[in-house]
Amino acid sequence: MVVPEMNSASKGFLLTSGGGLEVDKVHVRADGSYTDKSQKFIQQAKDFTKQYAHIYAIRLVKTRDALTKRIHEKWGVDIPVKKLIDLNEEDNEQCVIIGTLFKHQELKPSILKEISEEHQLAPQPPRKNFVDEEDQLILEDEQERIRLIGKLNVHSVVTGVVCAVLGKDTGDGKFEVVDYCWPNVLPRVREPLSSEDKRFIVLVSGLGLANNADALLPLQLLTDWISGLLGDPEEQRNQAQAVRLIIAGNSVRDCAPHKVSAITNAFKIDVEDTLNATRHLDDFLHQLVSFIDVDVMPGEHDPANHMLPQQPLHFCMFPKANTFETLHCKTNPYECEVANCRVLGTSGQPVNDVAAYSKVEDPLTILQQTLEWGHIAPTCPDTLSGFPYYDEDPFIITECPDVYFAGNQTAFQTKLYEGPEGQRTRLVCIPSFAKTHSCVVVELNSLDCYPVSFGAGDFSDSEM
Structure with missing residues (x-):
């Protein structure tokens, strides 16, 4: 049995033997350095007076130098x-x-x-x-x-x-x-964690609390697993190495609500479902933030702005969880550095949009292509709505990430991408939790990746 420490602000937890209160061993949550790299996605001013042509012009200017280098490497300087x-x-x-x-x-x-x-x-x-x-x-x-x-x-x-x-x-x-x-991305210089410094992050997306009541039990199992309240002592010791949980969008809804032309009963039901789902999400986050840092990204169907980059969900949505400093509402896309690993990802809209306007159907292939194209969302703002940037394009990938993910996909997929200049990136397609009852674990020292399932009678993990 695992019992949380009395100080609810602490991220450590205690391991006790059997059903008694005698403490056998204390497992303290591992530390992992963290730096937020998403400031470029924060909208300081919403100016819609500019033409969208400017973002294509600045995209071409910012990418030309990298392409010129690739041209000389591939075809020579002559x-x-x-x-x-x-x-x-x-x-x-x-x-x-x-x-x-x-x-x-x-x-x-x-x-x-x-x-x-x-x-x-x-x-x-x-x-x-x-x-x-x-x-x-x-x-x-x-x-x-x-x-x-x-x-x-x-x-x-x-x-x-x-x-x-x-x-x-x-x-x-x-x-x-x-x-x-293509431009590709520049390799980044980093000092990887040693094999003794095992750290990992947990990725989950598509909770869909508004229209997936059957996911509540798997969601509670996920909460208990991350919190160290589930599993044998060895599993609990392993869970102490989780340094961060990233929720990649569609937490409130994982599909669009009913389309209605006026305030009808269907509209009222959708509003009530959304409000109830937001309360459930607050309760879920309130349990987690006592034990681990949690980053919450908005998704396509969440109550957030629709245009990319989506701004952080308002803290007032989470009156219980927001009392903890370990709750972090983030943008979509989201970029950070955890334990010397650069993590970059979206809630899935760019990948889905590329699939809609090309014959490339595999999400993992699209994820790799956007990395080689050096751009998170190339179809924005043509078919994927976005802000009319004037003097910058925040979606350009300037440095190769170590982990690059897309949320709300139909199934778990992963691949270790190796670029022409020694770039190594773990590509991850995070499945919708409401449909698969699965999350994804990424080990930061080795970039190994595997899913963990919380389906009915199916608590297992398998390394990929």
Whole structure:
């Protein structure tokens, strides 16, 4: 049996023998240095007077230097790098152009189609994927645009990706691509934890308390497990090495509420469900923050702003848990450094949006692609709503993370990505807890990763 220490603000816990009160051994929660790296996602002023074109311009400028380095490494320093305005089909020589990809897609939703539905014209059928064989790929720089043909597959990329393409002008407004490269991310220099300093973080997402009553028991098991109130002495000793819990979005809801046009009974029920779920979430967090630091990110269906980056959930939502300094409401995306490991991730919207506008269906592959593209959310603000940034693009990945995750996926997936310059990143797709009753453990010294399941009669973990 495990009993928490009398001081509720402490993160240690006591191990006692049997059902008695005699203390056999004390397990103290391991310490892990922490630095918040998410300040760039905090909105200081919400200015919507700027045009969205500015964010693409600054994205291209900020990424050009990294791409120039990749060009020289891959194709040599002698290959000419040109602007689109300098292309001349009469030269008939290979060159490199740098720009931002744009996909012309007939099936892409538009406000004009929505207006046509309001006027009772033929509505567009509901879709989860907007790819068509007639899609075209276009490259834009600061002054012009040109259609791309050739090696770069239009269905493997999305609008907003900055890249360099090698090829030549065909003379008919097209550029034939023979090769291409992405910015990738710069490797980071860090001193990994020694094998004796075992530390790990726990990742969970998609609690969906508003519409998943059957997840309450697994959720309580998760709470008891993290708190050290579950398992044998060896398991309790292991749990003392958990230094942080990150909840990656959709804690209140994991799906959209009913769509209603007026205040109806369905609307009132949704509001009541949301309020009750928020209270349950507060109770859940109140139990956890007595034992461990908890970072709470907003998700697509949580009561937070819809545009990326989503701002932290308001502390007033958690009157019980907020009395502890170990509760931290964070942004989505979220970036931090825990025990010398840089952790970066989202609640899943960027990965889901890339899947909707390309033929890449595997979330883990998309997660790796966004890392190679050097951008967390390349489709923002085209098909993924975001703030109109003017002089920065906070979604650019400037330094290679050690752990890179996406929440609210259908299943657990993981891979250790190794880049061309020795980059090592643990990619993690966190499953929806409401659907799988599973969380994910990432060991910070080795970057090993495995799921832990709390399904009915199924308390087990398996290393991947």
